[in-house]
Amino acid sequence: MKHECSGPAELAALLDLPADDPQRRAAHACARCDALLCAMAAFLKGDPTVPAAEAAAAEARLAGTLAGLVGQPAPAAARAKTVQLPLRQRGRGRSGWGWGLGLAAVLTGVVILGTRPAWLPGEGSTGPNGVLRGGEPVAGAPVDMAVxxxxxxxxxxxxxxxxxxxxxxxxxxxxxxxxxxxxxxxxxxxxxxxxxxxxxxxxxxxxxxxxxxxxxxxxxxxxxxxxxxxxxxxx
CATH class of the missing domain: 2.60.40.10 (Immunoglobulins)
Known part of the structure; x- marks a missing residue:
């Protein structure tokens, strides 16, 4: 039977199978698929609690989100992984929450720097913030008033x-x-x-x-x- 190389999404799903599973053994027999599987396994060693399929789906959603921020379509592989590998419904561990909060902080920073809200000073801004040591913020435009x-x-x-x-x-x-x-x-x-x-x-x-x-x-x-x-x- 001729071997057909699987895409990244399918290979990531194989990492959740036992090492002696026939599908996984067939993939390891292919030089290309074996190299990809080894690379994915090494990457996931940083957080062994995350199943490979879930990590691949999360990576695909991240790629799609970042592509949307810069106005470009998500890569085809990322779109495929998003459709084929929905996240498992499981409780979040401490590492999962930390990864999610870190990603949210990064994306928020990208949006803020890209839009530059009015309350951020422009380049070379030397205007005072209206607060003196021990005083209160100044509200409204100050006027001349001699004491x-x-x-x-x-x-x-x-x-x-x-x-x-x-x-x-x-x-x-x-x-x-x-x-x-x-x-x-x-x-x-x-x-x-x-x-x-x-x-x-x-x-x-x-x-x-x-x-x-x-x-x-x-x-x-x-x-x-x-x-x-x-x-x-x-x-």
Whole structure:
């Protein structure tokens, strides 16, 4: 009887048969089929709990998925293995779950890098992420809003800033020039605040006070406006 070489799917199925099975012995008698069977057996030694037929079907589905991501048809052999070798219904072991999770992570990374969502920075992007050490994420486009010292008393400084339409309370954030948080004052019902003089002592800047300020204005529905980070101004 003339031997007819089997395809990869059929050869993979033979690995689940006993070594003395007539079909498997006939395949080993062919130099080509024997080489393929030995290569498949060596590959499967990494995880002996996975039947050969199931591993071949999984490989075929993986090839088809990757081909779909790049817009190319799956190889004919992969399509054939997918049709001829459905997965066995069996419980997943720890190694099976690990392989599946790893594959999912790889495919997710391919999709993300291929589509580049809006929240990923573009090449050469140097834009800030809007978060200072000790501060909160900045919501909305910041606006110019000067914070000015209006008076000074015994151990205190009174500061003010322009009122914001729609705001019923404010929060004043103070930072050093190294962007470390000094204080967060609020909620404040009016656009004024009192700062302890000791808080700004030891901080010097071009205008005499090396303190950076940011104001958050909020209303009943949430934050209305946030100011750009700017130095505390003298009158």
């Amino acid at each position: 000015t010292v209006v008076s000074s008393g015994e151990g205190t400084l009174a500061v003010s800033w322009p009122a914001v339409p729609g705001a019923d309370h404010y929060q004043l954030e103070l930072f050093t020039t190294a962007l470390d948080t000094l204080a967060v004052l609020g909620p404040l019902p009016e656009p004024v605040a009192t700062i302890a003089a000791d808080l700004v002592a030891g901080h010097s800047g071009p205008e005499g006070i090396g303190i950076l300020c940011r104001v958050r204005a909020s209303g009943p529905a949430g934050q209305v406006a946030v100011s750009r980070l700017a130095g505390l101004r003298k009158p």
